[in-house]
Amino acid sequence: MMKKIKTIEVGASIFEENDRIAKENQRIFRENGIFTVNIMGSPGSGKTSLLEKTISELKGQFSFGVIEGDVKGNLDAKRLAALDIPVLQINTGGACHLDALMVQKGIKELPLKDIEVLFVENVGNLVCPAEFDIGTVLNVVISSVPEGEDKPLKYPLMFQRANICILNKIDLLSYTDFNLEQFTKYLKDTSSAQIIPLSVKTGYGLNIWREKLSSLTFNWLSEKIEPLSIDWKGRxxxxxxxxxxxxxxxxxxxxxxxxxxxxxxxxxxxxxxxxxxxxxxxxxxxxxxxxxxxxxxxxxxxxxxxxxxxxxxxxxxxxxxxxxxxxxxxxxxxxxxxxxxxxxxxxxxxxxxxxxxxxxxxxxxxxxxxxxxxxxxxx
Ligand SMILES: Nc1nc2c(ncn2[C@@H]2O[C@H](COP(=O)(O)OP(=O)(O)O)[C@@H](O)[C@H]2O)c(=O)[nH]1
Ligand SMILES: [Mg+2]
Structure with missing residues (x-):
């Protein structure tokens, strides 16, 4: 049965407040034992498709929830709610990213006690979401073959902020002039993110992503990963x-x-x-x-x-x-x-x-x- 989707409208919070609220979110996630993943990437890179696939394959292992960030509408939320999990739609009303306050308002609407892994699908673009910490444990950027290999070079902050970089639509490699070696080099020059090439469509490489996500979630839930309570600021x-x-x-x-x-x-x-x-x-x-x-x-x-x-x-x-x-x-x-x-x-x-x-x-x-x-x- 498909669940009814709730939508909330929010405004952007001021920049300097964001980090403080992100810390509060971190605390809420820790207190409720929720492993949270911020999924970022260009529109069409495959964020929703990856979530659909991941959740349906790991549903027996973990209980999931999703926050969908979009400027308008709830198309993606509908796709995910079809998996019979709690989904909350956040409409940013024009803002090109989710900020910590929007996410905090969002999590208050979710049945936190029933969620072990919370995905946040951020608004699709490679710029603003990187500038706003929302307090998630893991940051994932999805880049895809048709976008070209120069993305880590053009949007370094986004790739720097990511713990994992998924390179999606690997099935299209032979139809494009995408240079995988060059992409890997650009990524390594700017970021320490682990690269996982995969195709949501064919399933290639999905097992590596699934195993990584599962092991990180287990470590987090068993408190093997803990914040160090250091206020990292500036240089x-x-x-x-x-x-x-x-x-x-x-x-x-x-x-x-x-x-x-x-x-x-x-x-x-x-x-x-x-x-x-x-x-x-x-x-x-x-x-x-x-x-x-x-x-x-x-x-x-x-x-x-x-x-x-x-x-x-x-x-x-x-x-x-x-x-x-x-x-x-x-x-x-x-x-x-x-x-x-x-x-x-x-x-x-x-x-x-x-x-x-x-x-x-x-x-x-x-x-x-x-x-x-x-x-x-x-x-
Ligand atoms: N060829 C190919 N297409 C894909 C793959 N993953 C997603 N797509 C397609 O890319 C389009 C955008 O996907 P979507 O998940 O909506 O992207 P989002 O905007 O990042 O959420 C859809 O038409 C998907 O079917 C893939 O691995 N290979
Ligand atoms: Mg989407």
Whole structure:
């Protein structure tokens, strides 16, 4: 049976409020245990088709809900409501994107307790939706073969913000002069998004998308992916530090090294400072950051591998810094010279001895931290 579709009319919220409301949305999604996916892309790239296919194939596994964003009308909402899931239509009344407030109004109309995966089909275009965080966990951009391979080059922000880039209509490759290699290169130059080439029409590659979505959803629902409660603003410097010859002490340094491979944004600088952060202060200052995050092994009396985000005031009370210099003093210095807001992400070490071995608990935390940070910073 097809459900009746509710439609709400909303106006665009002011830009500076958007980020704050997006954070509230994130909290609502976390509290209700809902994995949320923002689906963006040009009109006709296949957003609705992908949702129809994905939901009908995974319906036995998860319960779904959809928010449809359109300037006008409810055609797509009707297509999805035919799958007998809750669908809410948001008409933006002219705005070329959904913003956080529109989505917040939308989620209030949905039976949140019955939804595990919420898709938001954003308004079709490659510009505005990228500028407005709506608080979703995962950002997906769908590009399609007939659009040409230059889209990541022309709309870098959209592709930068995406965690996953689906290249749809692969079945049309042989009918066009689309250059897959070139597309991949353009994408890699601007973004760390994973590329999944597929065809909703023939089903090619859909299994890879399904498996990715399922595993991310499971991780999210079992709280393996958690926000780090850092207010990422403006230009960002992430500094990982630690001595890799001293067991778990090297954790921060390893995180930074790995992050340089996954996060490629011009407004983010990642520094693996090893055990000589004093040599990197000039580099940090020169980047003119608004936000500085230091990742380090810190003995804050937690259980081995525990990850804790701390603000500099809290830092003064930490008893043990594992290095010879004072971490609070150093962070304070960075704070004064750059004017940036500073956070410390501490990883509780298990053992700090003269060895290159990292304890299993800390290895797990390193992996988790890399995943969480890649996630948050690809938005
Ligand atoms: N050839 C081909 N056509 C597709 C594929 N996926 C979607 N389409 C078609 O592309 C058109 C636009 O799809 P739609 O899902 O409405 O796009 P949206 O505007 O992004 O939601 C429709 O005619 C679909 O049938 C595909 O993999 N291959
Ligand atoms: Mg659509």
């Amino acid at each position: 960002i410097v992430i500094v990982g530090m630690g001595d890799r010859m001293k067991g778990d002490d090297g954790a921060g340094s390893i995180v930074a090294e790995k992050l340089t491979r996954t996060i490629k944004r011009k407004d983010i600088r990642i520094i693996d400072a090893g055990n000589a952060i004093e040599n990197y202060i000039g580099l940090i200052e020169k980047f003119h950051p608004d936000t500085v995050v230091v990742i380090d092994a810190v003995d804050f009396g937690g259980s081995p591998g525990e990850i804790k985000t701390m603000d500099p005031d809290e830092l003064q009370e930490i008893t043990t810094s594992t290095h010879t210099f004072s971490l609070p003093l150093l962070i304070n210095h960075i704070k004064i010279t750059t004017g940036a807001r500073c956070n410390l992400v501490g990883i509780q070490p298990k053992k700090i001895d003269v060895s290159e071995n990292i304890s299993t608990e800390i290895q797990k935390s390193i992996k988790k931290l890399i995943e969480d940070l890649s996630f948050e910073l690809c938005r």
